[in-house]
Amino acid sequence: MDATTPGPLAPEVLDRDDLKRALAEHDFAAAFSLIKKWGGLSQNRIASACQLTPGKVSTIINGQQQVTSFDVICRIADGLRIPGQMVGLAERPWERQSEAPDPQPQQPPAARLSDVTPWRPNATVHLAVDLTRSDLVMDRRAATRALTGVALSGAALLDSLEGWLQPAPASDNGHRRGRIGIREVQELEGTARAFRAWDHRFGGGLRRKAVVGQLNEVASHLEEHQAPEVERALFRVMAFLGGTAATIAWDSGLQQQAQSYYLLALRAAHAGGDPAFGANVLAGMARQMLYRDRPQNALELVHLAQKGAGRQASARLRAMLHTREAWAYAAMGRPSAFRRATAEAAEALTDAGSEEEPYWITYFNEAELAGVTGGRLLDMARQHPQEHAEAAADSIRQAVRRRGPEAGRSHALDTIGLAECHFLIGDVAGAVDHTRHAVEAAARTQSVRVRAQLSQLYPYTVGRSASPRVAEARTMIRDLLSS
Template sequence: MDATTPGPLAPEVLDRDDLKRALAEHDFAAVFSLVKKWGGLSQNRIAAACRLTPGKVSTIISGQQQVTSFEVICRIADGLRIPGRMVGLADCPWERRTETPDPYPQQPPAARLSVDAPWRSTATVHLAADLTRSDLVMDRRAATRALTGAALFGTPLLDSLEGWLQPSPAVAKGHHRGRISIREVRELEGTARVFRAWDHRFGGGLRRKAVVGQLNEVSSHLEDHQAPDVERGLFQVMAYLGGTAATIAWDSGLQQQAQSYYLLALRAAHAAGDSAFGANVLAGMARQMLYQERPQDALELVHLAQKGTGPKAGPRLRALLHTREAWAYAAMDRTAAFKRATSEAEEALADAGADDEPYWIAYFDEAELTGTTGGRLLEMARKGARERAEEAADSIRRAVERRGPEAGRSYALDTIGLAECHFLIGDVNGAVDHTQRAVEAAARTQSARVRAQLGKLYPYTVGRNTSQRVADARTMIRDLLST
């Protein structure tokens, strides 16, 4: 249903006590039956309005299938124009809609970084300027449209990254003399570290514009003729900021923007001669591919990172790349390869010292490794290998104990995973306890990824025979996801 059309249910239908009760209890078999009887809507019309198949509606009405997905509940509320409060949600988007016209109806989302641009430092500076300028003027409507932008996959992306393996060609210098000093470069690097630490803990996009603005400032300095050490330092800062901007965009669901900033960060690392951070960027791109269910693309990116760094990669970076490799193998149901790559990650991390690697990889410790490994075991358990659920729970529990709540986003993700493990094992009381902690941890972050993972717990809490504790956990999840 178009958001501008009136709701298909008359006010007197929504005022019926039996419909109100069915909505409050999420009994959508009764809801659809009452809508057919009193609202005059056919089964096909209900399906079209709620973006469901007629067969799906039929199985719901017959009681053969319950609605447990939070996303489907939102689609039903939007499609039938049921006020959010009647199903325990916040106000639906159409309830908040105003008649103010969009002053920028054709405004595109943030510019996409061209994958065909040459691997020269001057091209990287121009691309950074264009990308950040368009992003800084993007308003909320354009940001909403950017959520639908798709990342680039497959051969076009992978072929475009081959230039990362080649040395950066020398280029002619500009005419304007730069006035920035190496001390100021170090100050910019300190700012980049602060942004990265904040994002790693809290997630979300509240400071995205600040990161993009700083990135734009760095690109403007690089348009001038700088001393070689200053230029190298500025490109390194650009790489750090680009990586953080990519993570923030990805964590906010802006897939196309995230990929554009990842590509910019990789080009900046190439210009700075920092192959280690470039490999870290490729690891981030691989993670994005894994969340997009593109494990083969992710594996290619990891292998590209490993080839590009070679012996220059420190133990923590090697461990990170092996975990991305293991993640891809797990997604491809290659259990033996998953175990091998995980063992290689553990061996690499065992060689890590306290201060022998850059600050941006210091977070990758034993807790990160066990948490990531537990997450992959949980994915296997979801596919039917339920015996993996206890193994996953043990691994994630170790990560939770080592991190603590101060880890923010990572702690929230681990706790959500632990709750799901207990649901799969059949330990309902333990699952509810961890769900409550997960909701509390999720409320302290701004991460869309955390909320998406929390939504995966919702189906476990829905059923005709659920206890009051499980129902209370369901309410907690619903209340948080509705805000």
């Protein structure tokens, strides 16, 4: 349904006191019955508008299932055009929409960097220019509409990456010397580090355009045919900025755009002769696949990263790749393989410190290992709480203690996971305390991922209305997610 399409409910239906009361109390069994009676909508029409199955609508109306998911509440409000305040949400985007949609929506930028594009330095520069220029000229509304498409997966993705394993060809640029030297490249690298540090702490897309603009500037320098050592250094800066742009885009919910920047970062690392950072990029792509419930794709990406990095992988990089491997095994329901890969990660991490590490992997330490391990144990605990919930809580608690609130997005994800662990264990009082801390931590980030994770706590707080503290926690979650 388009954002400017009039809602299916007439104003006089939304003005009914009985419907207002049902919506305010999240009594959707009564609300749907009233909408059927006074709004003239069939059960199938309600289901279609709210992106629900008719069977689910039937179970809600019959009182067999409560609506506890924050996402479903949003879909009901948006599908039936119920103002946000009537269901305890902030003003919905369509309520603020006054302009007509563009007659010809802009197309997403070069989002499909497939194997038809040769793995040559010049081709990588052209892709960077096209991608960043398209991204920079898009307004926010057009970008959101155009760039939220589904990222590539399966053979279509993996086949496009085979060129990464081949040696990078010599640059086909001329021998003209560009206007910048190594010192200027180092300044660009310093800016790229600052952007990455900001993203690690706060998440979200508030500075996405700034990162993309810097990436465009690096691409323009590469168009000028720099000296060989400057060119390689610029490609490495491009790779790093591309990885940061991918993370920020993904954290803003732009999955297809994130994959485009990941692929660009991988090609830039290849052109710059940096297989270690290329492996790091592949690990980011694997994480994206894991969040999209494609663990087999993720595992193949990790194995590709391990094969390509080879001996150039530092101890921390090897440990991080093993945790991605463990994550995939956990998602595939293979606890023994998960424990083996986690043990290999811990063993690799014990070697860290005896060698010089790239600055972009120094974040991976014992706290990060504990947080990632706890998160994966929590994934398994949702299916088997008695087997894994206590271990998940112990591991996440170590991460919270070691990295603290200054970790920003990671700290927020840790506290949310710890709250869920306590709900699974049955410690409601402890869960409520951790939920309060989780909401406070989440409010300090702009991360879509953090808010998506927080929404998973909402169902645990429904059906416990007898407890004022649980009701208060539920209100805190709802207020933040609807803001």
